[in-house]
Amino acid sequence: MSVAKSEPVTLVEVGPRDGFQGIGPFIPTETKIDFLKRLAAAGLERIEAGSFVSPTALPQLRDVGAIVAACREIPGLKPQFLVPNARYGATAIEAGAEVLVFVVSVSEAHNRSNVRRHPSESVGECARLIAARPAGVEVRVDVATAFDCPFTGRVAESDVLDLLDRLVAVAPDAELCLCDTTGKATPDHVAALFAAARERFPEKDRWAFHAHDTYGLGLANIHAAWRVGVTIFDAAFAGLGGCPFAPGATGNVATEDVVWMFRQMGVETGVDLDALLSVARDGALLPGGTPGGRIRDALGDRGSPTCGA
Amino acid sequence: MSVAKSEPVTLVEVGPRDGFQGIGPFIPTETKIDFLKRLAAAGLERIEAGSFVSPTALPQLRDVGAIVAACREIPGLKPQFLVPNARYGATAIEAGAEVLVFVVSVSEAHNRSNVRRHPSESVGECARLIAARPAGVEVRVDVATAFDCPFTGRVAESDVLDLLDRLVAVAPDAELCLCDTTGKATPDHVAALFAAARERFPEKDRWAFHAHDTYGLGLANIHAAWRVGVTIFDAAFAGLGGCPFAPGATGNVATEDVVWMFRQMGVETGVDLDALLSVARDGALLPGGTPGGRIRDALGDRGSPTCGA
Numbered sequence: 001m002s003v004a005k006s007e008p009v010t011l012v013e014v015g016p017r018d019g020f021q022g023i024g025p026f027i028p029t030e031t032k033i034d035f036l037k038r039l040a041a042a043g044l045e046r047i048e049a050g051s052f053v054s055p056t057a058l059p060q061l062r063d064v065g066a067i068v069a070a071c072r073e074i075p076g077l078k079p080q081f082l083v084p085n086a087r088y089g090a091t092a093i094e095a096g097a098e099v100l101v102f103v104v105s106v107s108e109a110h111n112r113s114n115v116r117r118h119p120s121e122s123v124g125e126c127a128r129l130i131a132a133r134p135a136g137v138e139v140r141v142d143v144a145t146a147f148d149c150p151f152t153g154r155v156a157e158s159d160v161l162d163l164l165d166r167l168v169a170v171a172p173d174a175e176l177c178l179c180d181t182t183g184k185a186t187p188d189h190v191a192a193l194f195a196a197a198r199e200r201f202p203e204k205d206r207w208a209f210h211a212h213d214t215y216g217l218g219l220a221n222i223h224a225a226w227r228v229g230v231t232i233f234d235a236a237f238a239g240l241g242g243c244p245f246a247p248g249a250t251g252n253v254a255t256e257d258v259v260w261m262f263r264q265m266g267v268e269t270g271v272d273l274d275a276l277l278s279v280a281r282d283g284a285l286l287p288g289g290t291p292g293g294r295i296r297d298a299l300g301d302r303g304s305p306t307c308g309a
Numbered sequence: 310m311s312v313a314k315s316e317p318v319t320l321v322e323v324g325p326r327d328g329f330q331g332i333g334p335f336i337p338t339e340t341k342i343d344f345l346k347r348l349a350a351a352g353l354e355r356i357e358a359g360s361f362v363s364p365t366a367l368p369q370l371r372d373v374g375a376i377v378a379a380c381r382e383i384p385g386l387k388p389q390f391l392v393p394n395a396r397y398g399a400t401a402i403e404a405g406a407e408v409l410v411f412v413v414s415v416s417e418a419h420n421r422s423n424v425r426r427h428p429s430e431s432v433g434e435c436a437r438l439i440a441a442r443p444a445g446v447e448v449r450v451d452v453a454t455a456f457d458c459p460f461t462g463r464v465a466e467s468d469v470l471d472l473l474d475r476l477v478a479v480a481p482d483a484e485l486c487l488c489d490t491t492g493k494a495t496p497d498h499v500a501a502l503f504a505a506a507r508e509r510f511p512e513k514d515r516w517a518f519h520a521h522d523t524y525g526l527g528l529a530n531i532h533a534a535w536r537v538g539v540t541i542f543d544a545a546f547a548g549l550g551g552c553p554f555a556p557g558a559t560g561n562v563a564t565e566d567v568v569w570m571f572r573q574m575g576v577e578t579g580v581d582l583d584a585l586l587s588v589a590r591d592g593a594l595l596p597g598g599t600p601g602g603r604i605r606d607a608l609g610d611r612g613s614p615t616c617g618a
Contacts, residue, residue: 186574189574215566215570215603219525219526265495294523
């Protein structure tokens, strides 16, 4: 099941959506676009660049239409946009989005809190989204609370696999991403769940993992997922965002830390670490942001060191 | 090679030596003793409580004699004291130390920088230390730069195994600890080296790992070592100390983060997390210290959460 080191991994930069959405002061659209350009130039070809949601709920992302348009002008960029239901999916497609990220939680309590629906209703939304999409529009499904729920604790593997059964039935070609919403997953838990999912769906050869670093286990969990064959990893530059449930703590794993780990291991990510560090240092200074991650400080102003593995 | 979950792991709290030594303002001896008492009461039975070194080099640890005496009065505590050579080993034994930690680097450049000797000379010192110790005095050997050297980069596995050969010859009953001095080791590197060491020395059933979290890989590396059978892990409460080579970054893995990870995995450490968090929060406030770690912030003032895995 393990992945050959020669096989590259794909990073999905979620900072411009997951990181920015929790920042209070509005980030000017031009600033957002500048970050997108620099992240893409650093080699991050996949970026979650916004959400189609109520601008009342997430005012920071209210300029998503302009962001979709701007992304079309950025060479090599494959942006993805989060949608909570089929209606917003239609809006996103109308705006020109070509990759949609649909979110559903395994936990009923979390799904109701997040999108005000039973998970079964969300599966129905996903089916409608898939049915209505034009040719060429791709869908990724983020499976939230796949390990642990902030309301109900540890999530049973069988509950995750049951939801995956239903999602694969309605969205057979969707990319599937298991999300450690609370950050409480441990490496053994991550490896076991992905191994079980890969065994259940042998036809799906590419799995994604959205780790959180809230309790310091982000990289450990990403490594555990990689060991059992996961090759797509979400992360946010400067470690921005990702943790609404642990005030004072950060959530997303810093993209630069993930790039560092894989680079030290000799696994290709396609990302220029020095270019990314430059963007991440600016991202960490965004007013109202809560940056996380380690290597910006560890590498200081020295850039990536010449000695070392 | 992997360890059964039912087998407990042993944590060695190194904050009172490795954490305190880099703090400029002198920590009053009574304050140090109070930390030692509280750490022991939290269940940390093994604590690296000081060093017998030149007080000029490390003035913070100049009260080590008083610390040795105080440790005798702390119930259940098994303190260990670092010594750089046989002469200081004799001083430590005279002061009443019963567990000595001898340090030698695989890298000649690092060993010369650290103790002004070629590694072969240090092996000779180790032999003299072992020969001179009275019955009942235990020795642990910390093998520094076992993965990477701040001066010369990645360290070859064969160089580590060669040094271990010589150390095992002169100190067959010593506990061996491989140290990631720079924090640049990755989980695959850690697993491979410990697996090779365990294969080379099948008679040694207990191995220790001193990880650093400088680049965020501390827990990932500890988990990797645990997977291949390592059961003894160094860590420092509040993540104090450990990183002289990356200014602005912290080095030691926070003991509370390690306890958290193993607790979430169902692996026993014998440590009361809430009691440890209380000590770690105070340790993080030590003037002149550079705290690290995640769960103090993530758990906020709520202590360990009732929901979760």
